[in-house]
Amino acid sequence: MDMEETPLPGIGVRREITLANGRRVGVVVMRDGQIELIVSEADDPDACAASLPLTPLEAAALGGMLGAPQLVAQLTDQHSELPGINTQQFVLSADSPYADQTLGDTRMRTRTGASVVAVSRAGGVIPSPGPDFELQAGDVLVAVGTTAGLEAAARIISEG
Amino acid sequence: MHHTTLILIELGAIFLGLGLLGRLAARVGMSPVPLYLLGGLALGAGGFVPLVGLGEFGHIASEIGVVLLLLMLGLEYTARELVTGLKGSWQAGVVDLVLNFTPGAALALILGWGAPGALVLGGVTYISSSGIVAKVLTDLGRLGNRETPVVLTILVLEDLAMAVYLPILTAGLAGLSLWGGLRTVAVALLAVTAVLLMALRFGPQISRLVHSPDRENFLLKLIGAALLVAGLASTLQVSAAVGAFLLGIAISGSTAHSAAKLLEPLRDLFAALFFVLFGLSTDPHSIPPVLGLAVGLALVTSATKVATGAWAARHAGIGVPGRLRAGAALIARGEFSIVIAGLAIASGAVHGQLAALATAYVMLLAVLGPVATRFVEPLGRPFLRGRKVPPARK
Numbered sequence: 187m188d189m190e191e192t193p194l195p196g197i198g199v200r201r202e203i204t205l206a207n208g209r210r211v212g213v214v215v216m217r218d219g220q221i222e223l224i225v226s227e228a229d230d231p232d233a234c235a236a237s238l239p240l241t242p243l244e245a246a247a248l249g250g251m252l253g254a255p256q257l258v259a260q261l262t263d264q265h266s267e268l269p270g271i272n273t274q275q276f277v278l279s280a281d282s283p284y285a286d287q288t289l290g291d292t293r294m295r296t297r298t299g300a301s302v303v304a305v306s307r308a309g310g311v312i313p314s315p316g317p318d319f320e321l322q323a324g325d326v327l328v329a330v331g332t333t334a335g336l337e338a339a340a341r342i343i344s345e346g
Numbered sequence: 347m348h349h350t351t352l353i354l355i356e357l358g359a360i361f362l363g364l365g366l367l368g369r370l371a372a373r374v375g376m377s378p379v380p381l382y383l384l385g386g387l388a389l390g391a392g393g394f395v396p397l398v399g400l401g402e403f404g405h406i407a408s409e410i411g412v413v414l415l416l417l418m419l420g421l422e423y424t425a426r427e428l429v430t431g432l433k434g435s436w437q438a439g440v441v442d443l444v445l446n447f448t449p450g451a452a453l454a455l456i457l458g459w460g461a462p463g464a465l466v467l468g469g470v471t472y473i474s475s476s477g478i479v480a481k482v483l484t485d486l487g488r489l490g491n492r493e494t495p496v497v498l499t500i501l502v503l504e505d506l507a508m509a510v511y512l513p514i515l516t517a518g519l520a521g522l523s524l525w526g527g528l529r530t531v532a533v534a535l536l537a538v539t540a541v542l543l544m545a546l547r548f549g550p551q552i553s554r555l556v557h558s559p560d561r562e563n564f565l566l567k568l569i570g571a572a573l574l575v576a577g578l579a580s581t582l583q584v585s586a587a588v589g590a591f592l593l594g595i596a597i598s599g600s601t602a603h604s605a606a607k608l609l610e611p612l613r614d615l616f617a618a619l620f621f622v623l624f625g626l627s628t629d630p631h632s633i634p635p636v637l638g639l640a641v642g643l644a645l646v647t648s649a650t651k652v653a654t655g656a657w658a659a660r661h662a663g664i665g666v667p668g669r670l671r672a673g674a675a676l677i678a679r680g681e682f683s684i685v686i687a688g689l690a691i692a693s694g695a696v697h698g699q700l701a702a703l704a705t706a707y708v709m710l711l712a713v714l715g716p717v718a719t720r721f722v723e724p725l726g727r728p729f730l731r732g733r734k735v736p737p738a739r740k
Contacts, residue, residue, distance in 0.1 A: 194489065195431060195502045196427070196476065196480060197480060197484075200490060200495070224490030226490070230665065230668070232491055232493055232667065232671075233488075233668065234487060237488075
């Protein structure tokens, strides 16, 4: 699978991948940084069925959601010999009390025993974030812990 | 009434009227240019409310409008985009030029307007409005379409062609001898090449020279540089507009982006005045006699633009519906056709009817182009059957 990059003179650049079923999915990034999500039409591969303008926050959240499952699958695979240890992902929504706070402020490890092992943000992954790591709305937190610990962690992330 | 007072009142009324017209245009989602022209027609000699006394100021202001239009055009594209477009798609550029310059030039010759008339009207029918096309494609959500880069590349090539065409036009209108004309064109080509090379190598340095973190400073430097370069280009008889265009190309990166943002309102102001004054110089009574010609020319050159877009899109491996979309997108003519006609009228070297014909022609296609772009979609549908989705690359 290749990422194809096509310059759009005067407008910006289009980046896309062609899926196994032949559809194109990608983004148009404008000169001023504005992002549009594009999905090609099923019966006319040249045309677009959707082209949705995203705010930077929305784009980051979408990137996180798309990137995190693969990370979770990898970690789950690695803990498969340790019974009782699970991996789970949480999306930090904009109304979470910890948006714009540090990871240390959540005191997640102390309160639940679960630890955040990675944060997926804007399509990239930040491994082993420290206590002074600043959380942003749209971040996807990947946490490892017991089932009970992870449930408690989910509550902390959403309610405080 | 005092002369200055009268001018202030007139300008105020014009801008206020244009603002209202622009609002109307935005509401129906069309380009304001045809409405500005219409406004000018209504106010000009023989119009409903004749205006007087704008003479010298109006002349300078519309000249600045043209300089700003071309400067913004140059800012829109980077030197690299121009060179890539030229290398990869020059054939499409040639097809575009042959198919769309010829009808205008031929009509001018048939009407007996001579070589200068042919040069002007050919240019008017050749150049699509990059402003209208880019806006329509964005509004229709077609930026992700595969034919869109093809359309944009043709626009880039047309704009680059302007840098060579405008000096030729200036020379042709000034009635220069063959030797004088060749010299002007050589100077223009040399200037274009030099600027492209400089922009490719020293783009960041040139940008840093103009850039300033302070808005006021930045604006003054930009306008100063633009007018200075435009004036110098004019002395070399390369056309002031080309000088501004080349300056725009030389400025690149984030400087170009912030410059475009800063200049946009000024461009809108002066360009609006330019369009109105162009309309003012045309007697509305001269429009009906050429209306039939304008409609015919519009139909023929719509067909040739569709053919151009379809040819280029086919060349890029795009299906029939995409080819039609690409062709229809290119139909719109607008600001630069008027710039060309305006230069011709100002020189006084062409037949008076040309202004009327160009005005009617641009008003038609600035409106019809976007409409055609929107409604060409269903026409391509029947061709979809049997077109297979390309296999995924692994």
